[in-house]
Amino acid sequence: MRLDLHGEPRLRQEMKGRSILVVDDEAIIRDLCSKVLKGYRILEAADGEEALQVLQDGPIDAILTDVMMPQMNGIELLKKIKEREPTQVVVVMTGYADKEVILKALKADADDFITKPINLLQLRTTLDKVLEKKALKEELVNLRRMDRLKTEFLGLISHKLKTPATGISLFIQNLAQGIGDPQDPAFQRTLQMILEEASYLEHLIQSLLSFSDIILQEGPPDLQPGDLRELACRVSADLGSLAAGKGAQIESRLPQTLPPLSFDHKRIALALRALLENAIKFGQEGVKVGLEAEVQADRIRLIVTDNGPGIPRDELTKVFEKFYQVDPAQSGQVRGFGLGLFYARRFAHDHGGSLQIESEFGQGTRAILTLPH
Numbered sequence: 001m002r003l004d005l006h007g008e009p010r011l012r013q014e015m016k017g018r019s020i021l022v023v024d025d026e027a028i029i030r031d032l033c034s035k036v037l038k039g040y041r042i043l044e045a046a047d048g049e050e051a052l053q054v055l056q057d058g059p060i061d062a063i064l065t066d067v068m069m070p071q072m073n074g075i076e077l078l079k080k081i082k083e084r085e086p087t088q089v090v091v092v093m094t095g096y097a098d099k100e101v102i103l104k105a106l107k108a109d110a111d112d113f114i115t116k117p118i119n120l121l122q123l124r125t126t127l128d129k130v131l132e133k134k135a136l137k138e139e140l141v142n143l144r145r146m147d148r149l150k151t152e153f154l155g156l157i158s159h160k161l162k163t164p165a166t167g168i169s170l171f172i173q174n175l176a177q178g179i180g181d182p183q184d185p186a187f188q189r190t191l192q193m194i195l196e197e198a199s200y201l202e203h204l205i206q207s208l209l210s211f212s213d214i215i216l217q218e219g220p221p222d223l224q225p226g227d228l229r230e231l232a233c234r235v236s237a238d239l240g241s242l243a244a245g246k247g248a249q250i251e252s253r254l255p256q257t258l259p260p261l262s263f264d265h266k267r268i269a270l271a272l273r274a275l276l277e278n279a280i281k282f283g284q285e286g287v288k289v290g291l292e293a294e295v296q297a298d299r300i301r302l303i304v305t306d307n308g309p310g311i312p313r314d315e316l317t318k319v320f321e322k323f324y325q326v327d328p329a330q331s332g333q334v335r336g337f338g339l340g341l342f343y344a345r346r347f348a349h350d351h352g353g354s355l356q357i358e359s360e361f362g363q364g365t366r367a368i369l370t371l372p373h
Helices: 010-015 027-036 048-056 074-083 099-107 120-174 185-214 228-238 240-245 267-281 340-350
Strands: 019-023 040-043 064-065 088-092 112-115 224-226 248-255 262-265 288-295 299-306 354-359 363-370
Touching: 019 027, 019 099, 027 262, 040 048, 048 064, 064 074, 064 120, 074 088, 074 099, 088 099, 088 120, 088 340, 099 112, 099 262, 120 185, 185 299, 185 363, 228 240, 228 248, 228 267, 228 288, 228 299, 240 267, 262 267, 267 288, 267 299, 267 340, 267 363, 340 354, 340 363
Parallel strands: 019 040, 019 064, 064 088, 088 112, 248 288
Antiparallel strands: 224 262, 288 299, 299 363, 354 363
16 A cells, blocks of 8 residues: 555545535434544435435535434435445444345445444444445545546547548648649648648647646645636636637626635646637537636536537436547547546536536527536
């Protein structure tokens, strides 16, 4: 196990600040658990229905749930959670005598149990244990994912760079052989196409550098204080030439100020850039793209809208898949790497936030990047 500079295991360092959702209809039990689990970020819910609503707002590292609760009991909650996210850690609170309950929980893939009345030492030890086990699993998964990603990414790069590079190479070969009349309109059209291919090749290389600088690095986000509004304006301005090339308009409706926030500037910039680029790239000529922000009690929502063609319902569930790209013309020539939304959502989750895409075919698209503050 790797150590940090002070000799503390890196996994144990990463455990600090992990989130636990305590689900119990008795406020005194929730309060007791919160006090015992100091060092963790504690969220609370009074029943299963409320717990599912909390889970919609962002990822939770572990869930500690009672069994006997109104509206939706702990076993039903466990089943629903595991259906949505099989790897989600869920610890069930029950009693020694509840053999039938324990059997049901085991069948539903509960990760561990806490007996009632609650032993405070057992509570802390059990949560530490299941989270450390989860961290170990995540590290193994990440190592395998990184190896797989590097292989897939290299293959994708080769494919994506080959098309513009081949076109430019052929044009230069023709020039070297004296083929083509510079005064011929067809030659001028070909020259314009080659200039566009060169610009696209430059864009691909810049995207590649951005991805390799951020994605292929391990570790949690580098949280630094910053002005989210200033970052959003900068990203929007950087895409001015791309928008102009498609006759698109980016209309910023951001408030004058946003609450102070600590975030990973590179990763959130990449996430927002992916949302704006998609709105421009997949919109028709002259698409209107909106950028706005909503400040809520404990979160900030950056919202990107467009009046483009929208996303078909059967493809909406696939847009967050790695390397997947919506291809309305079924040309197989959609430009880009197909990684923007995949990593935009991952970066949002890394910050304890979320990314949602809402769209109706023919009705435009709305992307909502939510960050806690």
